[in-house]
Amino acid sequence: MKKLINDPSDVVSDALRGMELAHPDLLRVDHENRVVFRRDAPVQGKVGIVSGGGSGHEPMHGGFVGRGMLDAACAGEVFTSPVPDQMQAATAGVYSGAGVLHIVKNYTGDVMNFEMAAELVAAESGIEVATVVVDDDVAVTDSLYTAGRRGVGTTVLLEKIVGAAAEEGRPLIEVADLAKRVDDAGRSMGMALTSCTVPAAGTPTFSLGEDEMEIGIGIHGEPGRRRVPLAPAREVAAMLVEPILADRRYTDGVICFVNGMGGTPLIELYVVYAEVAAILEKAGIGIARSLVGPYMTSLEMAGCSVTLLQADDEMLRLWDAPVVTPGLRWGA
Amino acid sequence: MKKLINDPSDVVSDALRGMELAHPDLLRVDHENRVVFRRDAPVQGKVGIVSGGGSGHEPMHGGFVGRGMLDAACAGEVFTSPVPDQMQAATAGVYSGAGVLHIVKNYTGDVMNFEMAAELVAAESGIEVATVVVDDDVAVTDSLYTAGRRGVGTTVLLEKIVGAAAEEGRPLIEVADLAKRVDDAGRSMGMALTSCTVPAAGTPTFSLGEDEMEIGIGIHGEPGRRRVPLAPAREVAAMLVEPILADRRYTDGVICFVNGMGGTPLIELYVVYAEVAAILEKAGIGIARSLVGPYMTSLEMAGCSVTLLQADDEMLRLWDAPVVTPGLRWGA
Numbered sequence: 310m311k312k313l314i315n316d317p318s319d320v321v322s323d324a325l326r327g328m329e330l331a332h333p334d335l336l337r338v339d340h341e342n343r344v345v346f347r348r349d350a351p352v353q354g355k356v357g358i359v360s361g362g363g364s365g366h367e368p369m370h371g372g373f374v375g376r377g378m379l380d381a382a383c384a385g386e387v388f389t390s391p392v393p394d395q396m397q398a399a400t401a402g403v404y405s406g407a408g409v410l411h412i413v414k415n416y417t418g419d420v421m422n423f424e425m426a427a428e429l430v431a432a433e434s435g436i437e438v439a440t441v442v443v444d445d446d447v448a449v450t451d452s453l454y455t456a457g458r459r460g461v462g463t464t465v466l467l468e469k470i471v472g473a474a475a476e477e478g479r480p481l482i483e484v485a486d487l488a489k490r491v492d493d494a495g496r497s498m499g500m501a502l503t504s505c506t507v508p509a510a511g512t513p514t515f516s517l518g519e520d521e522m523e524i525g526i527g528i529h530g531e532p533g534r535r536r537v538p539l540a541p542a543r544e545v546a547a548m549l550v551e552p553i554l555a556d557r558r559y560t561d562g563v564i565c566f567v568n569g570m571g572g573t574p575l576i577e578l579y580v581v582y583a584e585v586a587a588i589l590e591k592a593g594i595g596i597a598r599s600l601v602g603p604y605m606t607s608l609e610m611a612g613c614s615v616t617l618l619q620a621d622d623e624m625l626r627l628w629d630a631p632v633v634t635p636g637l638r639w640g641a
Numbered sequence: 642m643k644k645l646i647n648d649p650s651d652v653v654s655d656a657l658r659g660m661e662l663a664h665p666d667l668l669r670v671d672h673e674n675r676v677v678f679r680r681d682a683p684v685q686g687k688v689g690i691v692s693g694g695g696s697g698h699e700p701m702h703g704g705f706v707g708r709g710m711l712d713a714a715c716a717g718e719v720f721t722s723p724v725p726d727q728m729q730a731a732t733a734g735v736y737s738g739a740g741v742l743h744i745v746k747n748y749t750g751d752v753m754n755f756e757m758a759a760e761l762v763a764a765e766s767g768i769e770v771a772t773v774v775v776d777d778d779v780a781v782t783d784s785l786y787t788a789g790r791r792g793v794g795t796t797v798l799l800e801k802i803v804g805a806a807a808e809e810g811r812p813l814i815e816v817a818d819l820a821k822r823v824d825d826a827g828r829s830m831g832m833a834l835t836s837c838t839v840p841a842a843g844t845p846t847f848s849l850g851e852d853e854m855e856i857g858i859g860i861h862g863e864p865g866r867r868r869v870p871l872a873p874a875r876e877v878a879a880m881l882v883e884p885i886l887a888d889r890r891y892t893d894g895v896i897c898f899v900n901g902m903g904g905t906p907l908i909e910l911y912v913v914y915a916e917v918a919a920i921l922e923k924a925g926i927g928i929a930r931s932l933v934g935p936y937m938t939s940l941e942m943a944g945c946s947v948t949l950l951q952a953d954d955e956m957l958r959l960w961d962a963p964v965v966t967p968g969l970r971w972g973a
Contacts, residue, residue, distance in 0.1 A: 314874050330914060575935070578659075579655075586662040603935070608906050
């Protein structure tokens with residue numbers, strides 16, 4: 310295992326220390342509960358936006374904490390759901406009277422723990438919590454850790470758009486409704502050229518031959534649709550985009566997100582982006598905005614995913630709104 | 642070779658197409674000359690800032706084109722210097738009467754070709770060109786492709802700071818002087834856990850055993866100081882920071898840049914950042930600003946580099962100034 314870490318059991322706490330030291334202007338970290346908070350949380354009168362999940366997907370979610378996006382993110386162990394205690398601490402820490410939205414990727418552990426946390430804070434502190442479960446992965450229905458579709462790339466776009474709406478002071482009911490509309494409008498599919506190694510395990514999560522790749526893989530290395538021989542980026546792009554277009558109708562106004570899985574460099578992501586854009590152009594679908602880079606990673610896995618979000622005018626306006634986080638930053 | 646590409650000989654042109662399609666609001670690409678231009682170049686009255694080098698280091702340099710940073714970047718083949726024709730096209734395309742600064746990393750091919758281009762545009766078009774050669778790598782003196790120290794991480798910081806000065810309308814002589822001061826104030830050192838594969842070659846540039854890493858490596862896989870057994874991030878950080886601190890005196894006001902080589906995920910870079918920050922704190926050196934992420938990559942190489950820039954108040958102010966590029970963006 311070749312990794313820039315200390316003791317494998319300290320990876321998450323070491324990385325959280327690094328994040329806090331690198332971004333003291335934006336974040337503070339509750340190290341006991343492993344929650345990354347926006348530095349000025351709770352923000353008076355604002356709906357609190359909380360997300361979280363297993364670590365190993367950085368910058369998601371801790372890197373999306375800051376003005377215009379998340380108020381707090383719970384960091385689980387690598388590829389492991391955070392526990393309800395963490396989510397309670399996050400929820401209580403961002404609550405300022407306007408309610409809290411939980412953004413949960415559809416993995417059984419995450420869904421169960423966020424649900425339990427929401428019930429506990431409601432019962433103990435009367436905090437009103439709404440929840441959106443993101444389930445945008447068209448690759449498979451039901452998977453190793455999931456009933457229904459997995460929650461993947463749309464999560465990044467949703468956290469940005471919904472975070473901007475909360476920043477405008479919109480009430481919880483509207484913010485939660487918007488979140489559900491964004492989830493409905495987004496579809497994703499991913500692929501891997503290589504496996505990845507969970508530090509505590511020390512050996513690759515799965516194995517993949519020198520000449521093959523996995524299409525439709527999950528962000529923890531869960532099996533996808535099929536293993537196929539290596540193919541040019543042009544064909545890989547088609548293998549990811551066609552199932553998305555077959556699943557939902559798209560017209561102009563799409564946010565096109567080509568995500569890197571952690572071990573794939575940017576030069577390759579731009580090659581893929583060019584092919585995705587060509588497919589969409591041929592299908593008569595106009596791209597309104599784009600995002601290219603490693604925003605939702607799977608440790609050092611080589612590969613990529615494509616997310617297409619059919620954004621309406623409101624979503625595009627909120628996408629363009631200022632955001633100041635370690636991982637996404639513009640307009641301010 | 643597992644890469645998301647089409648024909649290996651098309652990687653650079655495919656990636657440039659992707660960049661232009663993904664960032665039409667910021668960039669346009671001269672595909673014939675393989676130059677990425679700021680969309681509104683030339684900017685009247687502003688010193689033009691031009692950089693460039695071999696591809697495979699993305700987002701450097703094309704991803705740093707935009708308001709407050711570069712006006713143009715020349716993309717060579719992977720790990721190969723651009724040719725003087727490209728640099729001439731870039732220089733002429735950003736010239737608006739106020740002169741042009743070439744930012745050149747110290748590799749023999751780049752230095753020679755930028756020099757030739759500067760002479761040609763001066764002779765043919767009377768364009769005044771100043772040049773800064775970045776040579777900040779403390780690992781080795783003289784190397785496979787370099788006489789003197791190699792130009793590495795300080796380049797990213799220099800392009801940001803000097804780009805901000807040019808954006809303020811400062812004259813060429815001041816912009817060039819600032820560039821030299823930034824180069825003088827920056828030192829870097831890098832390491833690799835794995836090799837990388839140039840697409841046209843198809844096999845790894847060098848080989849590294851399962852239990853070893855290379856300390857002091859160059860960004861094209863040039864040999865470093867020594868090969869050593871794998872070690873915890875804490876020791877790796879010391880192996881990179883100590884030679885930097887031995888080479889130059891640092892006090893408060895440092896910009897601390899932990900760079901990923903392309904195949905190392907962000908979670909590990911934050912682990913390294915925490916260790917670098919601890920060493921600096923122990924040495925009584927205050928960090929004023931930080932940058933953590935894959936900004937100057939070596940294809941899919943796993944590894945990192947550390948750059949410490951002793952910034953004065955002017956440099957910090959220019960670092961904080963607005964920048965709007967695909968790779969670095971804030972304040973606007």
